[in-house]
Amino acid sequence: MWRNIASNALTFLIIGLFLAAGVVVWGARQFRDPGPLAAAICLQVPSGGTMRGVSSDLAGQGAITSGTIFRIGADYADLSGQLKAGSFLVPEGASMEEILGIVTRGGQSTCGTEVVFRVGVNALQAEVRELDPATERFEEVAEFDPASDEALPEEYLSVREAIDTRYRLVVAEGTTSWQIATALNALDVLEGEVAVPDEGILAPGSYPVEPGMQAGGLIAQMEDAQQAILQEAWANRASDLPIQTPEEALVLASIIEKETGIAEERPEVASVFVNRLNSGMRLQTDPTVIYGITEGEGVLGRGLRQSELRAATPYNTYVILGLPPTPIANPGRASIEAATNPAQTDYVFFVADGTGGHAFAETLQEHNENVARWRAIEAEQQSSGE
Known part of the structure; x- marks a missing residue:
């Protein structure tokens, strides 16, 4: 009798091990296979957010089939503590593995709001733009003159403190140093004031802006960029x-x-x-x-x-x-x-x-x-x- 009991127990153990192995294989496939997301979404990860909260949000938006598998995958990859705050674009059909990489990789937000300050030959202009996840294109929601005495638009005021708001300064070719310095001194996201640099020494282009950064720091970046361009061109003249x-x-x-x-x-x-x-x-x-x-x-x-x-x-x-x-x-x-x-x-x-x-x-x-x-x-x- 004991021999039969031992034999049956061994059989159940083997079956259990096979079932457990099958569950592991199934879970791994669920983690790596394309996900159920039918259209791209913007996923916002708050500062101090947790993997449980993120997995719940993803499941609620139909991006993953199981929050549990997502969290187990994060633990297995030793990424549970690497969550980054921001707003991230999750593409259609992204796997749990891909989404985990997106929210733990870090870097700039890839979704949400962008404020672009444009220094042009004729005017200074600011644009508030929102990314449409479906088209992956930015749609303008407000336009204003940052140097104007008029009240700033609510669309701008409401996003200034958001964690997923990115800022960019775009300087057009052919602008003068006076125009650039005047523009920087008018931007409320910058600290400090700058004097007008010598003419010609600032490189036009696109520069990322962090709220609270020194205006003089942006001027220094433009000077360094123009010097590098000029040196290269002169060497190859x-x-x-x-x-x-x-x-x-x-x-x-x-x-x-x-x-x-x-x-x-x-x-x-x-x-x-x-x-x-x-x-x-x-x-x-x-x-x-x-x-x-x-x-x-x-x-x-x-x-x-x-x-x-x-x-x-x-x-x-x-x-x-x-x-x-x-x-x-x-x-x-x-x-x-x-x-x-x-x-x-x-x-x-x-x-x-x-x-x-x-x-x-x-x-x-x-x-x-x-x-x-x-x-x-x-x-x-x-x-x-x-």
Whole structure:
């Protein structure tokens, strides 16, 4: 009898072990296989959150089939204590294993609200944007001027303290140092004030912003970035340029920047100025004259007067030979590279062509024909009210 009992017990033990092994295999498959999420979601993990709370939220949103398996997987991977606060995009069909990696990996939030401060040539603008998980695109919910005396919009005030709100500063190519410094001094997320840096030494681009960071720290980042770009471009410059120093390259690049917003034609615009410098011609470019009037503090807002085009000032390239004494804006990488590696052309003239670009010419006759075409386009636009 005892032999039968022992035999049956062994049988049950073996069956139990097989069942347990089957459960483990099933659980592992559940953890690694694609999940049930039909559409991407934003998962918010609060500061001090727990794996139990996160697993409950995931189960409630239909992202996982079992909170228990999710937590066991986290324990097995030794990640239970690695939960990161933030708002994270969980893609459609993500497995529990993938989701665990998302909420423990750290780094910037990938979902939620983004506030973008844009420093443009004409204005400072802020945008509050929310990520739509379904399209993975940001949708604008508010737009305002941070420097305005008007009350800040509620959409901005309500997200300033949220853990998943990210901030970014975007500086447009061709902005002046005065415009950038004025913008930074107007942002309520930054601490401290900055003086106006030297013209041209700040790199346009996108910079992450942390609430409470020093405005001077952002200026330093832009200076370091521009210095690196300029050094690289100067080291790879073409031979026989009519400029002798990186500083002169920066001046030329700023003029190119203000003359065209089309990256593809910057080397051709650069070639016009290089050819003029090489032949002893005046640069004759309006943006330098305008800078001499405004000193980079905002836009002129009107056309140039004949008296201004004739005035003998350091920035009037209709009067002086060579380059003006300083840059007239902060040029981007494309303009700096064009200044140091211009296209090989015989162009010495260019004028707007009506498409946003320019028509280039080697001779005055060709240029006059291009100017006549542009005047006709201008007249047609004015008559049609464009």
